[in-house]
Amino acid sequence: xxxxxxxxxCTIITFIVIPFLINLIFKFRSIELLVAEWNAGxxxxxxxxxxxxxxxxxxxxKTLDFQFEQSQQSDxxxxxPILKLxxxxxxxxxxxxxxxxxxxxxxxxxxxxxLQEQKQIQFSKQMEKESNFxxxxxxxxxxxxxxxxxEDILLKEVSWDEHSHLYIAVSQKQSLDEILxxxxxxxxxxxPEYIFLKEKQDNYTxxxxxxxxxxxxxxxxxxxxxxxxxxxxxxxxxxxxxxxYKESFDYFNVEFSYxxxxxxxxx
Numbered sequence: 001x002x003x004x005x006x007x008x009x010c011t012i013i014t015f016i017v018i019p020f021l022i023n024l025i026f027k028f029r030s031i032e033l034l035v036a037e038w039n040a041g042x043x044x045x046x047x048x049x050x051x052x053x054x055x056x057x058x059x060x061x062k063t064l065d066f067q068f069e070q071s072q073q074s075d076x077x078x079x080x081p082i083l084k085l086x087x088x089x090x091x092x093x094x095x096x097x098x099x100x101x102x103x104x105x106x107x108x109x110x111x112x113x114x115l116q117e118q119k120q121i122q123f124s125k126q127m128e129k130e131s132n133f134x135x136x137x138x139x140x141x142x143x144x145x146x147x148x149x150x151e152d153i154l155l156k157e158v159s160w161d162e163h164s165h166l167y168i169a170v171s172q173k174q175s176l177d178e179i180l181x182x183x184x185x186x187x188x189x190x191x192p193e194y195i196f197l198k199e200k201q202d203n204y205t206x207x208x209x210x211x212x213x214x215x216x217x218x219x220x221x222x223x224x225x226x227x228x229x230x231x232x233x234x235x236x237x238x239x240x241x242x243x244x245y246k247e248s249f250d251y252f253n254v255e256f257s258y259x260x261x262x263x264x265x266x267x
Contacts, residue, residue, distance in 0.1 A: 079143030081216055083225045085135060086184060088258050092134035097176055098186040099150050101210060102169040105195065108243045123242040126194040131256040135187040137212060137225070139179045145214040145223075148176035150187065156228065157207040160198040165245070166206075176212070187212075189229070196245045197235055197252050204233035206256075209264065226265035232257045 107123045109116045139145055151173040158164035176185055189208060197204055211226040234255050241251035 079217055080141050080221070081139050081143050081145035081179070081181075081214060081223065082141035083137050083145060083179065083212055083214065083223070084140050085225075085227060085261060085263075086138040087136050088229075088261065089134045089136065090132065090258075092136065092186055094184075094186075096184055096186055097179070098188060099174045099176060100170070100188045100190060101153055101208065102190045103155070103166055103192065103206075103208075104169045105165045105167065105192065110243075119242045122240070126239070126242075127192055129193040131191045131193055133189045133191075133229075133231070133256075133258050135189065135227070135229070135261075136184050137179075137187060138184045139181055142181060143217045144181060145179040146217055146219065148179055148185075148212060148214040150174040150176055150210060150212055152209070152211040152226070154209045155206070156209045157205065159203065159205040160201050161196075161246075161249075166195070168208075176214075179214070189231075191231070191256050193255065194239055194251065194253055195233070196241070196249045197233065197254070199248050199250055204235075205259070206231045206233065211265070224265050224267060226263070227261050228264050229261040230259040232259055 104127070107120060109120065113119070153168050153170075155164075155166060155168055158166055179185055187210070191206075207228060207230050209226065209228045211224055213222065213224045215222050234257065235252040236255055237253045239251045239253050245251070
């Protein structure tokens, strides 16, 4: 509001007050400085020319700024990066940018347990066996994606255990640097093949959500791809548990299957 009043005041002074003062001071013949070949009309014409030139320069500057902004907006659209989920594979060995989302659960021991050390060794060996799913995300746009960040990694659902002990080992932001046009990044989701499952349940599912946030090459536009993926868990055989978990739960050697991905955000 103050800026608006300032512009109105400057306009009134420039176009009304100053011309009025020029005309007024020429009415006082006693001012020796004004005793010259100029009259009020000449000075008003000169002032008008200067003012007109300044207005023209201001208009030209605004036009150039507008054209530059339009050109930049056109380039932002023309060279927009677009990240898409290309495929999900159980194995992928190409050497490309790779980040991992590891699903874990803790080892709980009791001080008075004489078999604590043996159980710890057994648990560590079991946790070395994992099922991996490679989410291949490709830049299908015309410009490179920069400041690419993998973040907001959430374990959204463990269908058989409302207060599950499963957790994401690294849930903070992970930098993916930049993704050039047609380049692919590999987001690997890793599951342990030994977990606790509730007995006498027909369906076991896990849902995981993560986001990839990035900017265009001009760092003017921010974009985001958020995916929610579902996996099914199939018990293969009962295993010796590393500790007692919960009532009605048993420890299983399991296998996983990828069921599909829902795009939550893509802008």
